[in-house]
Amino acid sequence: MTIQKLFLTFFGAGLSPKAPGTVGSLASLPVGLALLYYFGLETLFMLTLAITIIGIFEVNKYEQKTGIHDHQQIVIDETAGMWLSLMIAYSTAVTMHYPYAVLLAIVFSFAAFRLFDIWKPSTIGWIDRELKGGLGVMLDDVLAGIAGGFLSAAILMAIEKLI
Template sequence: MQKFFLTFCYSGCSPKAPGTFGTLAALIPAFFILKYLENTTLFLLSFLIFIASIRIIDDYEKKTGIHDDKHIVIDEVAGVFLACAIAASSANSLLNFLTAFIFFRFFDITKPSIIGKIDKKVKGGLGVMLDDMLAGLFAGLLSAVIYGILLQFNLVTWDINLKNLF
């Protein structure tokens, strides 16, 4: 059950790019939460996963002796949930949803600035989770800012609200 949770329904067990597959798998529930509920639900769920996962990851690392196993993707799930929730606060749109995903993967892979420092210096479950939460924070904020700029200059003509899809 622990592996099922940490690999987000085994989506992180992909031999190549497990983080990207885990993030893509997380977009499915994120989409439906934003479509049928509110961005605050996704925001709170992100923090619930963050808090719950720290101890579970600590336990897993003690059992396996591996810090930040590449197949653990629950951190990506919490991070992309946060990114999508923040982006949706400016507009619950398909464009914001996609840019949140793209920026999250960019920040998660490159680990610029404080994200990289947290990744290197903070150990255990907190370290595994915190760098992805920061990546989600920055990705969500950047998506919202870019969307606002695009709106300001009337460059958003094709976008659609997630609640209007399907």
């Protein structure tokens, strides 16, 4: 396996025969949590920004080589989106004053990201359909991650109001 394919498949998670996007998101979650715990939010953000930018260029190269747009095996975009969703939900959860807020943030960030990534409402869907190349592949998941993070944060805040 080439380094490019290792990167684009997030260490092989995208090679799953069933639901590679979900598997890629699930594989990204513990890595994102470890980065948050050991290195902090700022480091995870910078790494997310870096893989997004590198992902745009590497997806372009891969698409030129294979002629396939947004191949199912490419899940580095899910990694970027998942980490954005996680960061937003986590940074909200640490301000909450009820038990298990961080655990709920982890679960909600995954579920909400996958919801927006699969559903592709509004601008997310437009980007997925209209933008070609690496920018389109990466940007729809970045927006799905941001939307998933905000939805998770809203749910966490609603729970705090109800308790």
